[in-house]
Amino acid sequence: xxxxxxxxxxxxxxxxxxxxxxxxxxxxxxxxxxxxxxxxxxxxxxxxxxxxxxxxxxxxxxxxxxxxxxxxxxxxxxxxxxxxxxxxxxxxxxxxxxxxxxxxxxxxxxxxxxxxxxxxxxxxxxxxxxxxxxxxxxxxxxxxxxxxxxxxxxxxxxxxxxxxxxxxxxxxxxxxxxxxxxxxxxxxxxxxxxxxxxxxxxxxxxxxxxxxxxxxxxxxxxxxxxxxxxxxxxxxxxxxxxxxxxxxxxxxxxxxxxxxxxxxx
Amino acid sequence: xxxxxxxxxxxxxxxxxxxxxxxxxxxxxxxxxxxxxxxxxxxxxxxxxxxxxxxxxxxxxxxxxxxxxxxxxxxxxxxxxxxxxxxxxxxxxxxxxxxxxxxxxxxxxxxxxxxxxxxxxxxxxxxxxxxxxxxxxxxxxxxxxxxxxxxxxxxxxxxxxxxxxxxxxxxxxxxxxxxxxxxxxxxxxxxxxxxxxxxxxxxxxxxxxxxxxxxxxxxxxxxxxxxxxxxxxxxxxxxxxxxxxxxxxxxxxxxxxxxxxxxxxxxxxxxxxxxxxxxxxxxxxxxxxxxx
Numbered sequence: 001x002x003x004x005x006x007x008x009x010x011x012x013x014x015x016x017x018x019x020x021x022x023x024x025x026x027x028x029x030x031x032x033x034x035x036x037x038x039x040x041x042x043x044x045x046x047x048x049x050x051x052x053x054x055x056x057x058x059x060x061x062x063x064x065x066x067x068x069x070x071x072x073x074x075x076x077x078x079x080x081x082x083x084x085x086x087x088x089x090x091x092x093x094x095x096x097x098x099x100x101x102x103x104x105x106x107x108x109x110x111x112x113x114x115x116x117x118x119x120x121x122x123x124x125x126x127x128x129x130x131x132x133x134x135x136x137x138x139x140x141x142x143x144x145x146x147x148x149x150x151x152x153x154x155x156x157x158x159x160x161x162x163x164x165x166x167x168x169x170x171x172x173x174x175x176x177x178x179x180x181x182x183x184x185x186x187x188x189x190x191x192x193x194x195x196x197x198x199x200x201x202x203x204x205x206x207x208x209x210x211x212x213x214x215x216x217x218x219x220x221x222x223x224x225x226x227x228x229x230x231x232x233x234x235x236x237x238x239x240x241x242x243x244x245x246x247x248x249x250x251x252x253x254x255x256x257x258x259x260x261x262x263x264x265x
Numbered sequence: 266x267x268x269x270x271x272x273x274x275x276x277x278x279x280x281x282x283x284x285x286x287x288x289x290x291x292x293x294x295x296x297x298x299x300x301x302x303x304x305x306x307x308x309x310x311x312x313x314x315x316x317x318x319x320x321x322x323x324x325x326x327x328x329x330x331x332x333x334x335x336x337x338x339x340x341x342x343x344x345x346x347x348x349x350x351x352x353x354x355x356x357x358x359x360x361x362x363x364x365x366x367x368x369x370x371x372x373x374x375x376x377x378x379x380x381x382x383x384x385x386x387x388x389x390x391x392x393x394x395x396x397x398x399x400x401x402x403x404x405x406x407x408x409x410x411x412x413x414x415x416x417x418x419x420x421x422x423x424x425x426x427x428x429x430x431x432x433x434x435x436x437x438x439x440x441x442x443x444x445x446x447x448x449x450x451x452x453x454x455x456x457x458x459x460x461x462x463x464x465x466x467x468x469x470x471x472x473x474x475x476x477x478x479x480x481x482x483x484x485x486x487x488x489x490x491x492x493x494x495x496x497x498x499x500x501x502x503x504x505x506x507x508x509x510x511x512x513x514x515x516x517x518x519x520x521x522x523x524x525x526x527x528x529x530x531x532x533x534x535x536x537x538x539x540x541x542x543x544x545x546x547x548x549x550x551x552x553x554x555x556x557x
Contacts, residue, residue, distance in 0.1 A: 138552060
């Protein structure tokens with residue numbers, strides 16, 4: 001057991017709403033969860049369950065209409081470098097800075113480190129994602145997977161309290177995605193950072209996560225919070241868990257169909 | 266009956282060894298000298314310039330009327346003589362000085378306006394309203410008013426140049442800011458950047474292609490306005506600029522000199538566009554992959 005029982009990140013009864021042109025949409029309804037230090041915490045759910053919106057709220061880009069989000073006991077009110085975000089899009093790197101400068105930029109912009117130390121730290125993390133040879137390249141010369149690795153290095157170099165990852169591998173091809181998942185786990189073994197990871201892929205959740213939060217669709221509500229499996233778990237166990245999660249998420253769709261029929265009938 | 270065959274029950278695996286590269290004719294071959302030379306944009310443009318000059322020369326010689334249309338060589342001679350013997354150089358410098366003053370002031374005003382516009386909704390409304398009101402207004406139409414307000418002098422010309430630069434640059438910069446991807450905005454805010462540092466370190470570099478377009482258009486507008494304004498009252502500020510040089514020589518029927526004055530405007534334009542802006546482009550948007 002850890003010595004302190006207080007969670008690193010506490011999400012309490014968070015309801016999130018956003019406005020579209022002619023609707024007020026409730027994305028999540030009274031979601032609770034706790035993330036502890038060194039968790040690989042997964043937000044899993046079908047599209048439209050508000051998992052990305054939830055991550056944005058943790059990032060400080062959105063205010064909950066109800067409930068609160070506390071990081072190390074302090075309420076989250078706006079974006080900040082203690083919650084570094086890795087996005088799905090490849091265009092998240094600043095095109096006008098080289099790989100090295102991209103990783104250094106938040107360290108310098110937040111005034112955390114002087115130039116020389118920022119450079120050292122940047123190079124350390126670039127080496128961790130195996131991109132030392134590309135340190136002076138501009139982002140547009142890199143492949144999609146390499147860009148995501150730079151984004152991860154950039155997030156990790158800040159040594160944030162929690163690394164927020166919004167489907168970071170979703171835009172990659174299957175082979176690269178699998179490799180990136182392995183690399184992420186290897187990185188985690190080395191530094192044991194805390195990560196909050198959004199995905200809609202059940203296998204990815206089981207592989208990457210240590211703890212998985214299942215959200216129901218539209219609006220997102222907590223369906224379950226499960227422990228994932230160790231990376232050396234037998235394939236039978238993995239597929240059993242996959243089945244279990246699948247049926248829990250799928251249950252909604254089956255329930256939903258008759259209700260709509262009843263309404264229309 | 267035509268039978269569309271399905272896959273046979275069992276197909277043999279096919280495994281091949283790649284052929285050794287030694288048996289290829291060419292794997293990699295350097296381009297020929299001609300191809301490498303013509304790959305440079307400036308070489309191609311220079312060739313076009315030569316062609317235009319030759320056509321000019323031939324046509325002017327056929328016409329044989331130096332009062333209407335002097336030859337290219339006569340223009341170049343007048344240009345060189347004016348540059349080294351006459352006052353063309355000082356006139357050009359006078360014009361450039363006024364131009365740069367107006368251009369810089371216009372950009373400063375545009376920067377202020379767009380920062381206000383990007384940070385508040387009412388600012389956006391203000392920018393949109395002002396640009397739609399004043400952008401269609403020709404700068405030269407403001408000159409009589411400027412003369413009353415600022416007198417016969419540099420201040421009036423600078424004022425009309427600011428007017429011609431401001432709206433073009435603001436409009437382009439603002440649309441560039443609006444086009445910055447949401448991901449990059451969120452990245453910037455993730456770093457804790459807000460206010461001016463956010464604009465300076467995220468929005469401006471990200472919107473740089475549009476800003477550069479605005480700067481180029483602004484530069485061209487500034488030139489036009491300047492020459493036009495100088496044609497109207499160039500000499501009153503003491504030492505006239507290029508516009509006055511052109512006007513004066515026309516009155517004295519020194520047509521090659523008129524051409525030399527126009528030629529100077531063209532040469533400066535070519536240099537600024539193809540050297541100054543080209544270098545800025547190569548060092549920024551091209552290097553960053555924002556523009557090919």
